[in-house]
Amino acid sequence: MAVGMLTAILSGFVLAILAPGLNRMVRGGAGWLLALLPLGLAISFASHAPLIASGNVFSESNPWVPALGVDLSFRLDGLSMLLSLLITGVGALILVYAGGYLAGHPQLGRLYAFLLMFMGSMLGLVLADNILLLFVFWELTSISSYLLIGFDHERAAARSAALQALLVTAGGGLALMAGLLLLGQAGGSLELSTLLLQADYLHSHPLYLPSLVLILIGAFTKSAQFPFHFWLPSAMEAPTPVSAYLHSATMVKAGIYLLARLSPALGGTDAWFLSVTTVGGVTMLLGAWLALTQSDLKRILAYSTVSALGTLTLLLGLGGTLAVQAAMAFLVGHALYKGALFLVAGTLDHQTGSRDVDRLSGLFRAMPITALAAGIAALSMAGIAPLFGFLSKELSYEAALRAPAAAWITAAAVTANILLAAAAFIVGIRPFVGKAVPTPKPAREAPPSLWLGSVVLASLGAVMGLWPALGTDGLLSAAGTAVLGETVSIHLSLWHGLTLALALSAVTLIGGVIVYVSRGLLRRLASRWESLGQFGPARWYELVLLGLNGLAGGQTRLLQSGYLRYYLMIVLVATVGLAGATLATRGHLVKPTDWSGLHFYDVGLVVLILMATMGTVLARTRLAAIAALGVVGYSVALVFVLFGAPDVAMTQFLIETLTVILFVLVFYHLPETPALSSSLARGRDAVIAATVGVLMTAFVLIATVVQYQPPISEYFAEHGLPDAHGRNLVNVILVDFRGLDTLGEITVLAAAGIGVYALLKLRVGKQRGTASAARRSELAGGVDDASLPIANPMRKEGDVP
């Protein structure tokens, strides 16, 4: 490609960083400006489409972690091309739409940033050839989806929906990672292009079944398949442009993409066929039924998306030329009409103040452009000729008719399509016809930014239906070739003759109209079954979350006493037990024999340390104990001075000084007279302290004579000056030889510092403390975790350790 694929992906992330600033500079028009990048990318991709259509595949690779076999390798074939065009093309429209939809919103810049970050991640996902790279982008899309669903973060519903989506998809992501690694192990490569060529070998490999199950869990959670479908309707808490982009046109297709991508390697077995078609079929029917029971436009669309994803899964499960052709055509068709309808739903909400289908009517006169786009998209969704939706539905009927168990699958497909056709009429036609009713906001036609997207998408659906040869054939063929692993050519046409599929289409249409007319009856019927929802997967999710919180609470109560002295005791006793036992069984004590190097001041220092230690233990007041402890510290620093470690000594002096200051400051806030421990407790502590002391002494004595490996200090001494330009070895090790460790350490130091700061500033029991506790409990999905000790880190305030 002229523009490297890596560059294309990274450009999304770079622009994401710049977007908020740009939004501040160009008030209002930033969406149009930002859309230029995805538009440019789309054009760049499209310019390569003819080459892809004629069977070419582009690939590029940059080393990343060569030692682990992980490369930044990308591959552009028909399937990636199809999705890349969707991602960038729809992305451009969404950025424009978002600018109009949230005009004047204080955090619009942030929304742009998240959307662009998502676009980059999604592009990476569909272009990646390395499976670990694919996984990284997979998780990045989950994270951007989390940020986008929770965009309106001040509403509890948005936060808990965001968390739900993240937990479900990232939980599936973990399974996916395990599955991909197993697959990589079985196939001996992390590159998809290599793995896809060894289907027969993989099918007979013992790791095939485990990796299949894990990968399917990943794909099903991401693409909202039953029983993981519940997060998608909840995700409608996101602003509408987000729902249209992520939760209809692109991100939820990631699971479908993965199934399609891996089907040459994993597909074609009974296990694949049974699990994928069953899950897909159930999801298709369930989603279509639930769509009809809703009255909120976005929720109707969300459930119908669930149903469409089920259809795609079903088709990929069936496999074979016809089903894959149908899947590819439906993938494109669905993105076009569903994206358009979502944008229409958002526009209606924005212009009238309501998304309730029962409160919207007769809007054609007020909003003719939106109405036209909605009508075309709805007819495409209902599968009416000559729109693209008709072509893809026709193909899927043909695939169903030739599938194993054709009667069942065809019946399920027709049922689902009837329900979806009715849903299409409800969303795309119902609000615009009939008598105009007053809406919360007086209805007016939307500004161009709010109708451009739906008009473009809807008309594309019409154009591609009327002239299927308009480039789509070639691209769909290339995509089908990528999915099947063998060359296919797809020729879409409106007229196939008087086939059974055409008859089924007619049945679907008539059925759809009947269901649409009797929708009131159906909704009443459904409301009677509503109580069944309590036992559905959404409830399982709640229960699992509740159980996890309970488990965390229980084990915290069990293990975390909150008393520093007990933690210390556990650590010390465990050390003495484990290390002491090893020493007693394997070690041999070394008696120091050579005392000649000893000076009188060494002895004096030891005596000083011992006396100060006694003073610390026996002190009656805290201040005295701290002062005595300080003497111990300074004396140890003197030991370092005597034995030629000025750096360590200096640091020890400084730390000792600051420690004393800290202790004094903290003790200032404690009660005047400390409650002294009982003599029994003191005796126990003395025993522990003494054993630790004995153990450490034994270690030091042994360490002077035991040498398992040649010491590394010689290497440092040799290379310090020539390679690292430094004579102070301690410092050279810290900032150069072991610089990465130091970077990690200062990061930990920073985190610890911020943690202490937060604890110091936390006022438990006052207003702020309770408010933050309530916020945490909402974050846990509405589960009340106030009983957790963690929720109250300062509950031992005033305790004397």
Add this chain to the structure above:
Amino acid sequence: MNSLILKVATRFMLPLLLLFSIFLLLRGHNQPGGGFSGGLVGASAFVLYSFAFGAPETRQALGVDPRGLIGAGLLVALGSGLLAFFVGQPFMTGVWGQLDVPGLGELHLGTPLVFDAGVYLVVIGVTLSIILPLVEE
């Protein structure tokens, strides 16, 4: 604490201690010192100041929020490691250059010093983030 001697002495000690801390930072590569001990001396200087004049004045003298120093230090340390990329070396490889200073002779300058400056800032930031709120209480 209201002691004239302490206040007057501290006014002189603060700049001296800060100079000393920078001295420690700069000499660290060849002589005892370095970012960690330098940072501790720098933090001690401000702690002393807070004893003499109280926390609000110390914050004013510091000029920035100590939490900001933590972030800045981490960024400086990370950035010094990234510089190696510009000469095609792996992350955190030391990059050295020479500078001729009239009157002083040749100066060896490298990214490890920048890294150490990051450590210096983090140490000051963390220490003061913990101690200043305690002094305020």
